[in-house]
Amino acid sequence: MYRKVFTNKVFDRKVVLITGGCAGIGRALAERMAQAGARVVIFDLDQNAIDGLVQHLVDHHNADALGLRCDVSDVAAVQQAVALVVERFGGIDVLINNAGITHRSRVAETSLAVFERIMAVNFYGALHCTQAALPSLVARNGQIIVLSSLSQYAPVPDRGAYNASKHALHGLFETLRTELADTDVNVMLVCPGYTATDLRKNVLVGDGSTAPQPALAVGRVASPQDVAESIYQGALKRRQLLVLSNLDWRARLVARCFPRAFEHLLLPRLAGARNTQGTG
Structure with missing residues (x-):
């Protein structure tokens, strides 16, 4: 259940x-922002799901909501969709770059097409949306929220392309933050840990096909609602970094400063999870 609902008028x-x-997290954020009184715009690929969510936001939260089918990896489609949003609402106050896909395959067994597709959605998708929305965000002293990952702090095997895309996001948006220092735009990078979403149901494998994969988790698995609430609270405070990792600060410190020790401690647990739950 959401906490502190309707107690803040910031949004x-x-x-x-x-x-x-x-x-997943995107839907939970849409509901949380609608509860806070925001006018919510959804970009996604499934028109039926878009229509259903927009109706849900209207019926259950009395929200002013708009849903658009948009492939964020298509720069022209993004520019057209953002223009429609600005035309209808007058501008954009908060951009949440949440769209993402993943894979499970070793680097040596992953085709170039998979690397390109992961980067097209996870990295270039965020870039396309940000560049299109940036004039409005600057004019309205807005916020950019970017969904990164636990893998920014702790390498996760069989996720080479995914991990690389998340590291690239940090390089891009940390740079953008410095370039926006003379504005009032806030850039917040969010690093969730393992979260109970449907992302694993359409995972890319090395040859580019998709296949459902067993859950792979270390520590407590968070709910999308809990993650969305933490992001909402972080946005209220206009934070720059929000780490919601299932690995505590000691594990993250070991991963960053003593990578070999981290590999010896964590990777056997991941391998054990794969052997127990199926191929990863």
Whole structure:
């Protein structure tokens, strides 16, 4: 259940654009922002899911909501969709770059096409949306929220392309933050840990096909609602970094400063999870 609902008016009537907004953390964020009084815009690929979520936000949260089918990896489609949002609402106050895909395959067994597709959605998708929305965000002293990953702090095997895309996001948006220092735009990078979403149901494998994969988790698995609430609270405070890792600070410190020790401690647990739950 959401906490502190309707107690803050910061996002009341603000225009919040969420990519990949129909499932998992994206959907939870859409509901949380609607509860806070925001006008919610959803970009996703499944038109039926978009229509259903928009109706849900209207019926259950009395929200002013708009859903658009948009492939964030297509720069022209993004520019057209953002223009429609600005035309309808007058601008964008918050951009949440949430859309993402993943894979499970070793680097040596992963085709170039998979690397390119992961980067097209996870990295270039965020870039396309940010560049298109940036003039409005600057004019409205807005916020950019970027969904990164636990893998920024702790390498996860069989996720080479995914991990690389998340590291690239940090390089891009940390640079953008410095370039926006003379504005009032806030850039917040969010690093969730393992979260109970449907992302694993359409995982790319090395040859580019998709296949459902067993859950792979270390520590407590968070709910999308809990993650969305933490992001909401971080956005209220206009934080720059929000780490919601299932690995505590000691594990993250070991991963960063003593990578070999981290590999010896964590990787056997991951391998054990794969052997127990199926191929990873």
